[in-house]
Amino acid sequence: MGDERAEIGIFGGSGFYSFLEGATDVELSTPFGAPSAPITVGDLGGRRVAFLPRHGRQHQFAPHAIPARANVWALRALGVHTVLGPCAAGSLTAPIAPGDFVVVDQLVDRTWGRADTFYDAGATHHVTFADPYCPVVREVAIATARATGVTVHDRGTMVVINGPRFSTRAESRWFRAQGWEVVGMTQYPEAALVRELGLHYGGIALITDYDTGVEDDPGIDPVSHDQVLAAFEANLTRVREVLTALVPALPAPPTGCSCAQALGPLHPYE
Numbered sequence: 170m171g172d173e174r175a176e177i178g179i180f181g182g183s184g185f186y187s188f189l190e191g192a193t194d195v196e197l198s199t200p201f202g203a204p205s206a207p208i209t210v211g212d213l214g215g216r217r218v219a220f221l222p223r224h225g226r227q228h229q230f231a232p233h234a235i236p237a238r239a240n241v242w243a244l245r246a247l248g249v250h251t252v253l254g255p256c257a258a259g260s261l262t263a264p265i266a267p268g269d270f271v272v273v274d275q276l277v278d279r280t281w282g283r284a285d286t287f288y289d290a291g292a293t294h295h296v297t298f299a300d301p302y303c304p305v306v307r308e309v310a311i312a313t314a315r316a317t318g319v320t321v322h323d324r325g326t327m328v329v330i331n332g333p334r335f336s337t338r339a340e341s342r343w344f345r346a347q348g349w350e351v352v353g354m355t356q357y358p359e360a361a362l363v364r365e366l367g368l369h370y371g372g373i374a375l376i377t378d379y380d381t382g383v384e385d386d387p388g389i390d391p392v393s394h395d396q397v398l399a400a401f402e403a404n405l406t407r408v409r410e411v412l413t414a415l416v417p418a419l420p421a422p423p424t425g426c427s428c429a430q431a432l433g434p435l436h437p438y439e
Contacts, residue, residue: 175210175219177416178244178252180359181408188413189213189220197246201238201284205230208243214417219247223355232332232354238284241362250422251306251369253415254360255408258327258353259335259380261345268404270319270411271351271374272310275326276301278357282331285358287365294365296431301360305423306371313415314373319407325350327374329357341381352380367432369423373411375404 173195189211196207205225211218221240224230244252258271265271288294314321328344330336332354336344344352351374363370422429 173210174248175217175244176248176250176421177216177419178219178221178247178249179255179412179416180221180223180240180252180355181255181412188409189218195219195247197243199239199242199246201242202236204239204243205236208247210247213413216416216419216421218416219244219249223359233280233283235355235359237358237362238287241359241366241368242287245366245368249368251303251371251419252363253306253310253371253373253412254356254363255373255375255412256353256355257377258351258374259378260350260376261328261341261352261380262350263379265322265325265350265376266320267376267378268320269376270314270321270407271325271327271376272307272314272321272323273327273351273356273372273374274300274302274307274324276356276360276372277326277328277347277349280329280331280357283358285361287362296361296365297427298361298364298431301356301364301370302372303369303423303426303428305420305426306369309418309420310371310373310411310415313418314411317407317410317414319411322350325374327356327372328352330354336381338381344380351376364428364431367429369426369428375408377404 192209192211194207195210204221206222209220223235311323326349328349356372360370
């Protein structure tokens with residue numbers, strides 16, 4: 170593929186294209202259909218990066234409809250070994266405020282109906298998923314975010330809901346009662362699929378809201394779609410700064426973790 174090869178993949182929203190030098194669009198077909206959009210491949214800080222908006226360039230894919238298997242497969246086909254998954258998320262706890270970043274270390278899957286494995290035909294493989302996020306990528310992301318001056322929390326459990334609706338107050342209370350810190354809609358099955366292919370995954374959440382509010386502050390209104398979009402847009406420059414600093418700092422590839430060993434037997438789509 171020559172210039173179409175990449176080593177680091179980024180899933181995210183729009184607005185990152187302008188940071189890639191010599192960028193070109195690559196259209197791929199996969200055994201799981203087309204990805205959300207053509208993949209933009211270019212250079213950033215001396216690294217070859219493949220960028221894919223998970224919701225599509227027109228934000229046409231709702232969270233439950235994202236073609237996650239095609240997206241992850243396409244990045245691996247380009248040679249990617251490390252995947253960054255920045256996302257918008259709601260806070261479930263007062264100390265994590267809108268505008269903060271959270272480098273998540275755990276997730277809880279509360280989705281349904283999403284295609285979440287490459288192993289639904291042929292050889293069976295039960296992937297190890299006790300720690301969904303690469304510890305090496307996490308440490309680099311935490312250090313990089315701190316160096317850029319943003320407020321970053323070095324751990325947090327992401328509960329992934331199906332969407333596209335937001336939580337009820339009862340659901341949000343339950344999530345908080347379990348001790349989970351943030352809520353979002355896109356980290357699963359993305360993280361699991363990346364693990365099945367033996368790649369390294371890092372999840373970075375930008376906090377846009379307080380979900381249904383904070384229990385001890387009833388003056389905070391529940392989250393709305395417009396609020397999330399406005400908060401993410403207002404912080405887009407800081408998201409870019411973190412990613413622009415993080416990409417050159419990532420190992421090539423990460424070592425000292427077990428992510429690559431999670432890859433199972435050769436499956437029928439190879």
